[in-house]
Amino acid sequence: MTQHPTPDERRPANRGPKAAAGNRAALVAAAREIYAEHGLDAPLSGIARRAGVGQGVLYRHFPDRDAIAAAVLEENVRQVERAAAAEGATLAGVLGVVTWHLAQSAAFIGLLHADGTSGRFHAHACARDLSDRVERALRRCLPDGHRLGAPDTPDDLMLAVAMVSGAVTGPTQEERERRALAAWRLLGITVGPVRPYEG
Structure with missing residues (x-):
């Protein structure tokens, strides 16, 4: 047949x-x-x-796989950068955009864990560059004296983001968002409205 x-x-x-x-x-x-x-x-x-x-x-x-992944993730990173560059941007507001992307996309979570040691895309230099751009955008919004910007612990900002991204699990975007916000709360970090940046 x-x-x-x-x-x-x-x-x-x-x-x-x-x-x-x-x-x-x-x-x-x-x-x-x-x-x-x-x-x-x-x-x-x-x-x-x-x-x-x-x-x-x-x-x-x-x-190759890296080229299409980079094209997709570039827009996620641009949104974070635009949110950080907007007039009156706050760390809480930009973290709301980051959190939206975390809850929306497993790929964005993978990007923020780019360390060159595992996974197909992670080994590509582009992943490190995109992750570094997210970090620079967040650092622009860190208020003076914020504990995530302490000079003696320079990795704390992205470590906090990685810890939160590790909590982003669940079958629906709403559940993933709820868990991300709970993780930020446990870290004592305020997050603004969870939404994409549309400015």
Whole structure:
């Protein structure tokens, strides 16, 4: 008996070279969804399928796993940077944006644990750069004398973020957000409204 592929398994029609920009945008959007659900090690075939393109199209735009992960995570980091650069930015407000991304995306959590020792994307220099940019954005908002900015404990800021990200578990975004806020509270750190930065 011949098995026919399900709609999710059918190879999409080639939309041609004129569709390149749309294909790239669809791939980034699909990767954002897949990475949010499954983290940076999610299969690339699932990203191509969700975007409605073949894997060849994916590889034309993104030559490897790191390239597409970097494209997706770049926007997360830009939001944190824009929040920190906004007039009147506070540490609590920027931590609200960071917390939203933590609750939204397993990939963002992986980025903040980038140490070059494990995982496919973590070994890429881009991960370290993106993580460093998050740290610089947060440091811009640290009030003078804040305990997370003490010169004798320079790693405390990102260690606190990593500790909170480790608590971000649960089947729904609401549960993950609740756990993140509880972790910040246990660390004695105030967090503003948990939301994406839209400025």
